[in-house]
Amino acid sequence: MKINVTQPLQPDREMFHNYVDEILDSGWLTNRGKCVRALEKRLQSYLGVRNVVLVSNGTLALQVAFRALELTGEVITSPFTFIATASAAKWEGLDVIFSDIDAKTLNLSCEHVEQKITSKTSAIMPVHVFGNPCEVLDFERLAGERNLKVIYDAAHAFAVRLNGESIMNWGDISILSFHATKLFHTIEGGALIINDDSVCSKVRKMINFGFNEEGIPERLGINAKMNEFQAAMGLCLLENIDSAIEKRAEMVTLYDALLPKGIRRQQWTRGASKNCAYYPVVFDSEEETQQVQNALNSGNIFPRRYFYPSLDTLNFITEGQNAPVSRDISRRILCLPLFADLTASEVERIIKIISQALKE
Numbered sequence: 001m002k003i004n005v006t007q008p009l010q011p012d013r014e015m016f017h018n019y020v021d022e023i024l025d026s027g028w029l030t031n032r033g034k035c036v037r038a039l040e041k042r043l044q045s046y047l048g049v050r051n052v053v054l055v056s057n058g059t060l061a062l063q064v065a066f067r068a069l070e071l072t073g074e075v076i077t078s079p080f081t082f083i084a085t086a087s088a089a090k091w092e093g094l095d096v097i098f099s100d101i102d103a104k105t106l107n108l109s110c111e112h113v114e115q116k117i118t119s120k121t122s123a124i125m126p127v128h129v130f131g132n133p134c135e136v137l138d139f140e141r142l143a144g145e146r147n148l149k150v151i152y153d154a155a156h157a158f159a160v161r162l163n164g165e166s167i168m169n170w171g172d173i174s175i176l177s178f179h180a181t182k183l184f185h186t187i188e189g190g191a192l193i194i195n196d197d198s199v200c201s202k203v204r205k206m207i208n209f210g211f212n213e214e215g216i217p218e219r220l221g222i223n224a225k226m227n228e229f230q231a232a233m234g235l236c237l238l239e240n241i242d243s244a245i246e247k248r249a250e251m252v253t254l255y256d257a258l259l260p261k262g263i264r265r266q267q268w269t270r271g272a273s274k275n276c277a278y279y280p281v282v283f284d285s286e287e288e289t290q291q292v293q294n295a296l297n298s299g300n301i302f303p304r305r306y307f308y309p310s311l312d313t314l315n316f317i318t319e320g321q322n323a324p325v326s327r328d329i330s331r332r333i334l335c336l337p338l339f340a341d342l343t344a345s346e347v348e349r350i351i352k353i354i355s356q357a358l359k360e
């Protein structure tokens with residue numbers, strides 16, 4: 001049996017079918033229908049945030065966020081993230097400036113970011129990598145001092161709390177991805193989490209061609225709407241998301257206890273909850289990493305080199321930048337399989353193969 005790095009969370013079939021019937025019977029398939037409105041409300045309460053605006057994917061959430069905050073010039077972000085963080089900014093005509101990460105937390109280091117600020121910088125875009133909260137207090141202070149916007153790419157950080165409060169309440173906007181491979185998903189989908197109500201009402205127009213409540217185009221917009229079937233998937237999955245996270249947490253405990261001692265893990269931020277979205281491990285060398293990957297592949301197990309490559313190496317995003325820590329980590333990291341239906345015996349098999357490969 002093949003084991004992939006992840007497996008999409010499945011809804012209760014009967015519940016999903018009932019939603020599909022209801023949607024089809026109503027004849028209202030998209031354009032902020034009943035399911036989208038219900039999911040926005042339920043996510044606001046589940047996450048503990050003020051405004052959730054659902055969109056068709058996480059990349060569009062980023063693009064809309066840049067426009068809503070009227071960013072120009074340079075945006076400082078992490079080279080150790082999924083390509084969309086940087087490519088969405090580049091796509092929107094912004095210059096992407098990479099600042100290096102901290103080798104332990106794998107997040108942007110605020111200290112390094114400060115050195116990258118120029119007169120052209122309009123925003124900082126930290127990423128809560130693998131769901132691990134960034135130094136939000138430091139970024140808030142820095143952004144305040146330098147009059148910059150802060151957008152958090154929180155695509156990995158669904159349900160994560162810092163000192164009991166949603167991590168998504170920090171910054172001007174946080175974005176989420178609800179792609180099928182993410183912890184919680186709507187097949188394809190995403191969201192903007194916005195504290196300021198006036199920014200939120202602007203975003204609601206922007207994602208629907210710029211239409212106001214009367215259906216008159218009032219500003220420049222795009223089509224970024226989530227449809228009813230996507231939202232129905234979300235409504236089904238939200239019912240069982242806590243038990244899915246608990247099941248992942250049990251497998252994380254097993255990995256933690258049984259993996260060979262020398263393997264490094266991400267240092268988690270103090271006071272932050274864990275959503276168990278990923279299980280990254282860092283090896284001593286790229287050679288060792290590939291050795292482990294090959295051994296697992298031979299056993300029909302497919303971890304992912306995530307993130308690889310470091311984005312500062314991509315010349316269509318940027319040229320002449322160098323983030324040595326990110327480059328080094330990206331060559332030595334693997335995300336091990338982790339999903340709600342992964343079993344203890346599968347985790348034990350994975351660990352056995354890794355231990356064996358490291359002895360060779």
Ligand SMILES: *Cc1c(COP(=O)(O)O)cnc(C)c1O
Binds near residue numbers: 057060177189190
């Ligand atoms: C998945 C992901 C995105 C993009 O989201 P999509 O919904 O796939 O467009 C952006 N940033 C990060 C860090 C991601 O992991």
